[in-house]
Amino acid sequence: MSSVVRGARARARIEVTAAIKEEARRQLASEGAAKLSLRAVARELGMVSSALYRYFPSRDDLLTALIIDAYDSLGEAAEAAHAAGDADAAPVERWVTVGEAVRGWALAHPQEYALIYGSPVPGYSAPQTTVPAAARVGLLLIGIVRDAHRSHALEVPLLTDELVPEAVRLAADLAPDLPPGAVAALVAAWAQLYGLVGFELFGQFNRVVEEREPFFRHAVTRLAQGVGLR
Numbered sequence: 001m002s003s004v005v006r007g008a009r010a011r012a013r014i015e016v017t018a019a020i021k022e023e024a025r026r027q028l029a030s031e032g033a034a035k036l037s038l039r040a041v042a043r044e045l046g047m048v049s050s051a052l053y054r055y056f057p058s059r060d061d062l063l064t065a066l067i068i069d070a071y072d073s074l075g076e077a078a079e080a081a082h083a084a085g086d087a088d089a090a091p092v093e094r095w096v097t098v099g100e101a102v103r104g105w106a107l108a109h110p111q112e113y114a115l116i117y118g119s120p121v122p123g124y125s126a127p128q129t130t131v132p133a134a135a136r137v138g139l140l141l142i143g144i145v146r147d148a149h150r151s152h153a154l155e156v157p158l159l160t161d162e163l164v165p166e167a168v169r170l171a172a173d174l175a176p177d178l179p180p181g182a183v184a185a186l187v188a189a190w191a192q193l194y195g196l197v198g199f200e201l202f203g204q205f206n207r208v209v210e211e212r213e214p215f216f217r218h219a220v221t222r223l224a225q226g227v228g229l230r
Helices: 003-031 038-045 059-084 091-108 110-117 128-134 136-150 161-174 180-201 212-227
Strands: none
Touching: 003 038, 003 059, 003 110, 038 059, 059 091, 059 110, 059 128, 059 136, 091 110, 091 136, 091 180, 091 212, 110 180, 128 136, 136 180, 161 180, 180 212
């Protein structure tokens, strides 16, 4: 087989894969992840189901691809915002920049955010292949805390005695070069960041918080300070 034919087939596969994902995202928006169906996707694309299975053998394989894409898109948005910021900005401001990028991406991609941080899809368990993409924002936040620690701009939060063993374990797993108190606070702040975004996106702030942007910035700044960033 010539390289020209192989290249054409590779391009065709990329195009079909993209079309399948795009139709699946449309179905996510209209029906929700729990009702995603390979047969329905194939029907809308004018494909027979057996042809679609050559690209995604199961619904779970398609969901996994969509989840990885969503995590990567979110990670890219956060990384781009951080890279575009002032390199000499204070750690708190860098943290807030990342938080605002996460919020902006979520508001622009509500269905994809719901897929990765909304209700679990019944019968689906995300494989380990989703972890590298899912970790991108977390690693960016760890990097900000690490830089602050190295420049003596981190006030390590205190730990209760009962939390010390878990904090030590978290630090060993996630950031061995950081104090356990900082890592435990960072994990809590990471979870609270997504909680803030989810409350806004899924309506829990309706008739409660009206000025969402300044409220979010204030809250994320407090999270940064809780981690020990100065």
